[in-house]
Structure formats: structure tokens, C-alpha cells
Amino acid sequence: MDPVYIARHPAAAWRRLEDEVIVISASDSSLFTLNEVAAEIWECADGRTPLAEIVAQHIVTRYDVGFDEAYSDARELVEQLAGKGILIVSGEPITGGDGR
Amino acid sequence: MSRLLGEVHEKALRLGIPWNVHLDLTWRCNLRCVHCYLVQREGPELKLEEVSRVLEELAACGTLFLCLSGGEVMLREDLFDIMERARRLNFYITVKTNGTMLEAEAVRRLAELNVARVDVSLYSHQPEIHDAVTQAPGSFARTMAAVRELTSRGVKVQISHVLMRQAAASYTEVRRLAAELGATYKLDATITPRLDGNAGVLRLNVPDAIWREIYNDPELVGPLMPDSPRSAPSALAELPCSAGHTACYISPFGDVYPCVQFPLRLGNVREQSFEKIWRESPALLRWRAVRNADLVVCRTCELHNVCSRCPGLAYMEGDLLGPSRLDCEKAYARTGLRPAPLAE
Amino acid sequence: MQRESARFRVVINIGGLATGFVGTDLAIAQSLERRYHGYLASPLAPATCEFTVVRATARVEGDNAGVEITHHDGRWFIRRGSLSAEYDPVAARGSAHLDDRPYDIDSLLRIVHTLLLAREGGFLLHAASAVRDGHALVFAGASGAGKTTICRLAPPDAVLLTDEISYLRPTAYGYTAFGTPFTGELGIPGMPISAPVRAVYLLAHGDRTRIEPMRPAEAVRSVLRHVLFFATEPESVQAVLNAVCQFTRSTPVYRLEFRPEPDVWERI
Numbered sequence: 001m002d003p004v005y006i007a008r009h010p011a012a013a014w015r016r017l018e019d020e021v022i023v024i025s026a027s028d029s030s031l032f033t034l035n036e037v038a039a040e041i042w043e044c045a046d047g048r049t050p051l052a053e054i055v056a057q058h059i060v061t062r063y064d065v066g067f068d069e070a071y072s073d074a075r076e077l078v079e080q081l082a083g084k085g086i087l088i089v090s091g092e093p094i095t096g097g098d099g100r
Numbered sequence: 101m102s103r104l105l106g107e108v109h110e111k112a113l114r115l116g117i118p119w120n121v122h123l124d125l126t127w128r129c130n131l132r133c134v135h136c137y138l139v140q141r142e143g144p145e146l147k148l149e150e151v152s153r154v155l156e157e158l159a160a161c162g163t164l165f166l167c168l169s170g171g172e173v174m175l176r177e178d179l180f181d182i183m184e185r186a187r188r189l190n191f192y193i194t195v196k197t198n199g200t201m202l203e204a205e206a207v208r209r210l211a212e213l214n215v216a217r218v219d220v221s222l223y224s225h226q227p228e229i230h231d232a233v234t235q236a237p238g239s240f241a242r243t244m245a246a247v248r249e250l251t252s253r254g255v256k257v258q259i260s261h262v263l264m265r266q267a268a269a270s271y272t273e274v275r276r277l278a279a280e281l282g283a284t285y286k287l288d289a290t291i292t293p294r295l296d297g298n299a300g301v302l303r304l305n306v307p308d309a310i311w312r313e314i315y316n317d318p319e320l321v322g323p324l325m326p327d328s329p330r331s332a333p334s335a336l337a338e339l340p341c342s343a344g345h346t347a348c349y350i351s352p353f354g355d356v357y358p359c360v361q362f363p364l365r366l367g368n369v370r371e372q373s374f375e376k377i378w379r380e381s382p383a384l385l386r387w388r389a390v391r392n393a394d395l396v397v398c399r400t401c402e403l404h405n406v407c408s409r410c411p412g413l414a415y416m417e418g419d420l421l422g423p424s425r426l427d428c429e430k431a432y433a434r435t436g437l438r439p440a441p442l443a444e
Numbered sequence: 445m446q447r448e449s450a451r452f453r454v455v456i457n458i459g460g461l462a463t464g465f466v467g468t469d470l471a472i473a474q475s476l477e478r479r480y481h482g483y484l485a486s487p488l489a490p491a492t493c494e495f496t497v498v499r500a501t502a503r504v505e506g507d508n509a510g511v512e513i514t515h516h517d518g519r520w521f522i523r524r525g526s527l528s529a530e531y532d533p534v535a536a537r538g539s540a541h542l543d544d545r546p547y548d549i550d551s552l553l554r555i556v557h558t559l560l561l562a563r564e565g566g567f568l569l570h571a572a573s574a575v576r577d578g579h580a581l582v583f584a585g586a587s588g589a590g591k592t593t594i595c596r597l598a599p600p601d602a603v604l605l606t607d608e609i610s611y612l613r614p615t616a617y618g619y620t621a622f623g624t625p626f627t628g629e630l631g632i633p634g635m636p637i638s639a640p641v642r643a644v645y646l647l648a649h650g651d652r653t654r655i656e657p658m659r660p661a662e663a664v665r666s667v668l669r670h671v672l673f674f675a676t677e678p679e680s681v682q683a684v685l686n687a688v689c690q691f692t693r694s695t696p697v698y699r700l701e702f703r704p705e706p707d708v709w710e711r712i
Contacts, residue, residue, distance in 0.1 A: 011214040013192035015164040017111055022164060024192050024487065028216045028256060029477055031453040031487035033108065038449035077449050080470040084452075098190060102494050103537070104453045104466045217486070256486075272617060272640075276578065279637035284485070 005090050006054075006078050007047030007097025012086040016043070025086050032086065037063060038077055045087060047094035051078065112346045113339075117162035118378055120347040122360050125151070125182065126171040127352050131198055132235040133223075135264055135304045137361075138171065139296045145352040148178045150370065152185050154350065157374040159189040169196035169360075171352065174206065183213050192216050196260070199246035200239050207246070211253040218250055219258045219286075224267040225277045233266060247281050257283035263314075264291055264304040271314065289314055290426055293416050295363050302426075311433035338391045340411045344384055350374075358387060362412030364420075387411075390421065397423045403439050407431040455485040459566075459611030459622035460638070461557055464491030469499050475544040482636050483625050493536040493556060500526040500541040500548070513555065515677045520559060522674075524551050531556060550626065554609070555674050562683040565690050566613035568672040571644070572628070573605040573621045574598055580621035580639040581712065582610055583700070584670040585647035592629040593704050594647065602709070606634035609672065612641065614687075618694045643696045645712065646670075650701030653708050663697035664688055 008014070014023040021039035023032040034042050037059060044054040051074060059070045081087035088094050112119040126145055127138050146154065158166070166186055173179060174197055186193055195210065199220040202210075210218060220243060223233040227240035234240075250257045259278040263271055271287055278285035289311060293299040339345055344358030344366075351357070354369040356377050366384045367377035378384070390411075393399055398409055401423075408431075413424035423441040431439055452473040453466045462485050465476055477484060512523040520538075522529040527548040531538030538556070542548035558568050571584035572591035576599075583594045595607040605621055608628035612619050619641045623634035646658070646666045658666060668688050675681065702708040 010187075012190070013164065013214075013216065014190050015159075015162055017108065017117070017162065018115055020111075022108060024164075024216070028486050029454065029484045030473055031104065033104065033451045035449050073449075081450065083474055084470055098188075102453060102464050102466065102491055103496065104451060105488065272615070276637075276639060 001052065002091055004051040004075065004078070005047055005049075005093050006041070006045040006051055007088045007090075007094040008042065008045050009086050009088055010096065010098045012098070014042070023086050025084060027085070030084060032081075032084070041074055041077065042081075042087075045078075045097070047088070047097040051075070109342075109346065112162070113342075115162070116379070117346060118158065118348050119163060120165040120167070120342070121158055121163045122167040122169060122347075122349045123151075123154070124169050124171060124350070124352050124360070125173050125176045125179065128175050129170060129172040129198075130175065130200060130236070131172065131239060134233055134235065135262065135291045135301045137292050137294050137301070139294055141353070143353050145176075146354050146369070148181055150354070151178075151182050154354075154369050154374055155182075155186050155189055155191070157369075159191070161375055161378060164192055165194070166191040167194045167196065172201065173197050174201035180206075180209050180213070183210075183215070187213050194219060196221070197246075198234070198239070199243040200236070201242075202246035202249065204249055207249045207253050207255065210250070211255050215255060217256040217258055219260050220247055220250075220283070221260050221262060222274060222277075223262055223264065224270050225273040226267070226270070229267045229270070233264070244281075247283060251282040257281070258286050259283045260286050260288055262291070263287060263289045263306050263310070265306055266304070268306040268310045287314065290430065292361055292413060292426070295416075297416055305426075308429065308433050311430060312436075315430075315434040338393070340390060340392055340395065340409065343411065344387050348378070356381070358384065359412050361410060362415060364412075364415060387420070394421055395423075396421050397441055401439050403431040403435060403437060406434050407439070453487045455487055455489045455491055456480045456483050456553070457485040457489070457636070458483055458553065458624055459557065459561070459613060461493070461560055461611075462489055462491045463553060463556065464489075464494035465497050466494065467497040469497070469544070472497055472499065472542075472544045475546065476549065479546045479549065480625050482633060491536075492560065493531070493538065495529070495531075495537070495552070495556075496539045498539075498541055500528070500543050511551070511555065511674045513674045513676070515675065515680075520556075520675075522552070522555050524548075524555075527551055529556075531559070533559070554626075554672060557611070558673050558684075559675065559680065561611070561613060562673075562680055562687065564614065565683075565687040566611070566619075567684055567687050567691075569610045569612055569667070570608070570670040570672060571610040572607045573610040573623075573634075573641075574602040575605060575621075575635075575637065575639040576602045578639060579642035580605060582612070582621055582641055582644045583647050584610075584644060584667065586670065587628070589647040590649060590702065590704070591647065594702070594708070595630055597704065597706050597708060599706075599709050603637065604630075604632070604634050605637070605639075607632070612691065614690065615640070619691055641695050643698060643712075645698050645700035648699065648701045649703075651703060652701070653703055653705075653711050654699075654701040655711060656699045658697045658699055660692060663692040666699075667692055667697060 019036045021034040021042050040058050055071045055074050082089040193215050194217045196219045224230045230240040261274045275285045291304045349357045349360040356366045366381040409427045410424050428439045428441045451468050454476045455464045514521045520531040526543045529540035571582045572595050573582045592607045605623040607630040609626040611622040620638050621641050622638040623636045625633040673684050
């Protein structure tokens with residue numbers, strides 16, 4: 001499995017609101033609310049931690065799901081968020097995300 | 101209100117989060133607008149380090165929407181340092197400015213920092229009228245140049261059109277100008293009293309006939325009209341305003357208020373943490389306990405559905421729980437029905 | 445997990461009608477942003493009406509499926525191909541199943557906007573429009589009548605509002621025409637601006653350029669022929685008829701026969 005790195009786009013505005021995360025895209029054209037699991041992944045998106053590690057440490061243990069299923073869902077989610085321009089997805093560690 | 105926005109807002113309310121914060125960085129200004137509500141005041145403005153601490157406290161309290169304003173915000177030499185810190189804290193930033201000091205380099209930085217929107221004040225589509233309001237010859241031309249520079253850089257611009265007697269009928273032209281410039285248009289049809297209670301500027305308000313016209317223009321009347329989206333019964337609907345519940349204002353001197361237009365002082369961020377003021381200020385807790393059902397006159401008024409009653413204005417008029425006559429007049433203009441407080 | 449893991453809100457503003465879309469299918473959000481670029485309002489903006497959107501399960505090919513609109517229990521029910529929607533005008537809220545292809549969203553917007561505008565005397569017209577000297581010129585006609593041609597011939601100082609569907613709304617100073625993203629053969633969305641209407645021209649091809657004012661009754665009939673309207677319920681039909689009468693009273697209507705040559709713009 002090739003490593004996947006994710007970073008929050010530095011232009012997105014966001015805040016955690018209890019169990020959710022609210023994100024507004026840089027172009028100010030969409031508002032998103034991320035549910036508990038997606039919010040967890042979002043907050044871990046520092047550009048340095050591989051997605052597999054995020055899923056293994058934060059999702060599998062906490063939500064009692066199998067790794068393969070969780071990882072494939074997480075991949076789909078990050079691709080969608082990347083498509084909306086609020087997340088950066090790369091095969092290499094990312095600098096310049098909002099974790100800088 | 102939108103389902104999604106409504107849910108988010110309700111949640112912020114339930115959690116007691118100051119979701120929207122308006123932070124004035126200075127009250128100094130290079131213009132001398134005749135209708136200005138600010139009262140000149142001596143005293144040190146919050147320094148960069150103090151502002152940074154406040155921003156960190158706001159982020160920790162959960163604030164997402166940050167409006168940076170003034171005075172003229174561009175007079176703060178450390179404005180871009182402040183914005184950079186605010187962006188690192190992931191705020192959604194809007195900036196209010198008169199635009200006269202926005203040179204190309206400043207615009208480039210605003211674009212780079214992903215400022216969500218710049219609100220630029222305009223008083224007329226005619227340079228001589230605008231300049232007469234700002235008492236600064238050439239201000240119209242400089243403001244126009246700034247708006248063009250902003251939109252060409254892809255920064256979203258809102259023209260905030262303060263309508264006053266000098267240019268009472270100009271809203272269609274200013275709206276058209278905004279459209280030509282690629283900016284959105286927001287009409288502000290009420291001149292409010294000065295923060296020290298001086299009501300002299302109210303004579304600048306437009307005649308009732310213009311208000312009536314505005315409220316008959318389908319493009320301008322927002323979701324306040326009777327057949328527009330109604331909020332479902334909710335915690336929000338029982339509150340007179342979001343000020344002090346999910347919104348607040350911080351002055352350049354660190355004073356905290358429920359809203360820029362609501363001079364009920366809650367505390368000062370130099371003396372206490374923002375969070376302490378937000379959670380414990382006795383004045384704020386008293387205000388937060390007020391429900392629509394407590395509004396002595398307004399609760400029985402048949403126009404409450406179409407009224408934009410501002411508690412800050414009511415407070416300035418002398419009674420936090422009473423009507424705000426300016427809003428009564430607008431509700432009258434909107435409906436042709438005379439609300440009780442105007443009958444006297 | 446990913447199904448419900450994110451929700452979105454996008455607001456599209458056409459003709460001053462801010463229409464909100466909320467949903468969980470981010471592909472729909474993406475289509476909205478691409479398709480209506482230039483007409484996107486802030487996602488925080490209050491909306492005139494708002495729809496919860498989900499993806500239609502049945503995909504219907506072709507875009508000629510007829511529209512079916514019914515009105516009962518205070519709600520509108522809309523069907524067209526893969527699109528099915530309902531709308532509650534009192535709450536100003538609705539829900540829609542649609543394909544994320546532009547066609548369904550275009551249909552939904554147009555249908556709902558015709559209903560919203562009818563209440564205030566506004567309507568959608570099969571017409572090209574452009575702004576020149578601060579006023580809008582509106583060119584109505586069926587497909588093939590020359591809407592796109594007239595847009596192609598427009599002088600550089602004319603700003604194109606649309607080559608296909610114009611939004612017309614009454615204001616204190618007569619009718620205003622709004623730019624729309626709806627395109628005909630030109631394939632270029634109009635500018636998201638508006639201007640008061642100076643005149644309406646009913647297009648016809650001719651061997652020379654000829655402009656004739658229309659009599660009131662003929663003007664009403666001709667304009668009415670190009671109005672987009674889908675509902676058949678009597679109250680709404682009457683509202684549109686009244687709107688067109690009001691429009692033709694306040695706006696000069698001409699018949700314009702033209703040869704596709706640039707000088708047509710100098711004649712109008």
C-alpha cells in the first residue's frame with residue numbers, strides 16, 4: 001500500500017464545533033460540516049502523518065471498525081474533500097498545509 | 101434560515117460559542133464622514149501582542165467568523181501581521197474598509213491571505229456626493245480604484261451602501277455600479293445614533309417615502325418579508341438578537357460589548373481573559389436572560405414578524421426592553437401599519 | 445462512513461433569487477460550483493429558498509422529458525426526467541432528487557424561479573439580453589429566431605446578460621433584466637449583472653432590417669409566447685398573464701426583422 005499524506009488547505013477557514021468540524025472553502029463558495037469521524041481525520045491532517053496511521057490510531061481503535069473498511073472509506077472521503085479544494089492529498093509528506 | 105446554517109448556529113448557541121466576532125483595530129480614520137457613529141477617544145489601542153493573545157483566546161472559545169474593522173483598518177501598520185496570525189488560527193476573515201488606502205501591494209496581500217471578503221463603504225455613485233459625505237475630495241476615485249484592484253485579484257467585495265438624505269434615491273444606481281464592478285451590494289438604510297447617545301446624525305436618515313420604496317423592491321427586501329423562509333420554533337427565535345449569545349464586539353481599546361451597535365460594556369480584555377468576560381460578565385448574563393416575551397411593548401406588537409428591532413438601538417434610546425423607534429419607523433414604512441410606539 | 449461524513453451548503457444567486465442547496469453528496473456540490481461559477485453567493489448568505497438535494501437513483505437519458513408540475517396541500521411537486529422535487533413556498537424549503545448533470549439543476553432552478561417570480565410580477569423569458577449605456581435590451585424568440593446571432597453581432601460596449609433565458613423583475617422604476625448562466629448556442633454564460641429594461645424586440649429573420657412597434661394586444665400575445673412557465677394551476681397562470689400585461693405596459697415592444705449584419709445594433 002503506497003503511503004498517502006493529507007494536509008488541510010491553508011486557505012480553508014475552519015473550527016471544531018463540539019463533535020463536528022465546520023469548514024469554509026478558500027473561494028468562499030461552499031460550507032461543509034464534517035461528522036465525528038471525518039472531523040477526526042481532518043484534525044489529524046498535518047501533512048506528515050500517513051493516512052493509514054491516522055486511520056489505525058484514531059478511527060479503528062475508537063470506532064470499532066476493521067482497518068480495511070475504514071481505510072477505504074477514509075480514502076474516498078479525502079479524495080472528495082480534495083476535489084472540493086479544502087484538503088491536499090499527496091504521496092509525499094506535505095509542507096505548506098495549514099500545519100505549515 | 102438555512103437548515104444547515106440554522107443547525108450550526110443553534111449548536112453554537114447551545115454551546116455558548118462566540119461564533120461571530122467583530123474586532124475594531126482602531127477608531128482612527130483618514131476620512132471624516134458626516135454620519136459616523138464613533139466617538140473620538142484617547143488611549144492606547146491594543147498592541148499587536150495583545151491582539152494576538154485575544155485572537156488565540158477567541159479561537160479557543162470557538163470563534164470562526166472574524167470581522168476586522170475600524171475606524172480605517174488600513175491605518176494599523178501591523179494589520180497584515182494581525183491577519184497572518186488570524187489566518188494561522190484558521191479564522192474566516194472579513195475586512196471592513198473605506199478602500200482609500202488600499203494600494204496594489206495591500207490588495208495582493210489580502211488576496212494572498214485568503215481574506216473571505218472585503219466590505220467597502222460607499223455613499224453614492226456620484227463622486228461629488230460621496231466625497232461630500234466623507235469630507236475628503238478624491239476619496240470616491242480612490243475607493244473605486246481599490247474595488248477594481250480587489251475584484252481583479254479575485255478578492256470578493258461587498259459594497260456597503262449607507263443610504264442617507266444627501267443621496268436618498270441613489271440605491272438603484274449604486275447597486276448597478278456594484279454589479280458593474282463585480283461586487284455584491286448591501287444596503288444599509290439606517291443611520292444610527294452616535295455611540296455616546298448623540299442623535300444629531302439621525303437627521304441624515306432618508307425620508308419615509310424612500311424607506312417605503314426600498315421595502316417594495318423585491319431585490320432589496322431580504323428574508324424578513326412575511327412569505328420568506330420562516331425560522332422553525334427554536335431557541336434562536338426566542339432571542340431578541342444573536343448579539344451577546346453567538347456574537348460580540350471588541351473595541352480597539354479592549355472593551356467588550358455584545359455588538360458594535362450595543363454600547364453595554366461587558367469588560368475589558370486587558371483586565372480579564374476574553375473567555376472570563378464571555379462566560380461571567382454580570383451585564384452579559386443579565387442581557388442573555390432576556391427573551392422576546394420580556395419585551396414590554398414589542399411582544400404585543402402585530403408587526404414583530406417584519407420588524408428588525410435592534411436591542412442596541414433600544415438600549416441607546418433608553419430602554420433595553422423597549423422598542424427601538426428607528427425600527428418601528430422602518431416596520432411602518434414596510435407595512436403601512438403604524439406600530440404602537442409611533443401612535444403617541 | 446463516507447456517505448454521511450460531510451455535508452455541504454452552496455448558494456446560487458440568479459436574478460437576485462438566492463437558492464441554497466444542502467446535501468451530503470459532494471459530487472453535487474462540485475457540479476454546482478462548476479456549472480454556476482460567477483453566480484455563486486457566499487455559502488453563508490441567507491437564501492430566498494433552499495433545497496436539500498440527493499442524487500437520483502434512476503438515470504434518465506435525453507433531456508426532452510416533459511415537465512410535470514402539480515400543486516396540492518400547499519406544496520409544489522415537480523418531475524422532469526431524472527429530476528423529482530417538492531417545494532413548500534411558505535417555508536421556502538424543498539427537497540430534490542437529481543442527477544448531478546447540469547440539466548437537472550438548471551431545470552429545478554428555472555421551474556422554482558418561475559414560481560417565485562410569478563408572485564411579484566416577474567418572469568423568465570426565452571430571450572437574449574445585453575446591457576448597453578446602462579440599459580438592457582431584450583431579444584425574445586424561439587430557438588433559431590436569432591438570439592445567438594444577435595449576441596454574436598453585439599458591439600464591444602454591450603455586456604451580454606444571456607443568449608438564452610432572461611430573468612425579468614419589476615422594480616420601483618419599471619422592469620429589470622438580470623444576467624443568467626443559461627446559454628444557448630453561444631455557450632458563454634452571461635454576466636451576473638442587471639439593468640433596467642429599455643425595450644423588447646421580438647426576433648424574426650428578414651431580408652432587411654426592419655423595426656416596428658407592436659400594438660398592446662399583439663405585444664402581450666407575442667411576449668407571452670416566449671415566457672417560460674410550467675405550472676397549469678389557474679392562479680399561477682393568471683399571475684404570469686398579469687405580469688406580462690404589466691411588463692408590456694411599462695416597456696416598449698417591437699418586432700425586429702433583421703439580416704445578420706452588425707449594423708442591426710446601430711438601428712435599435
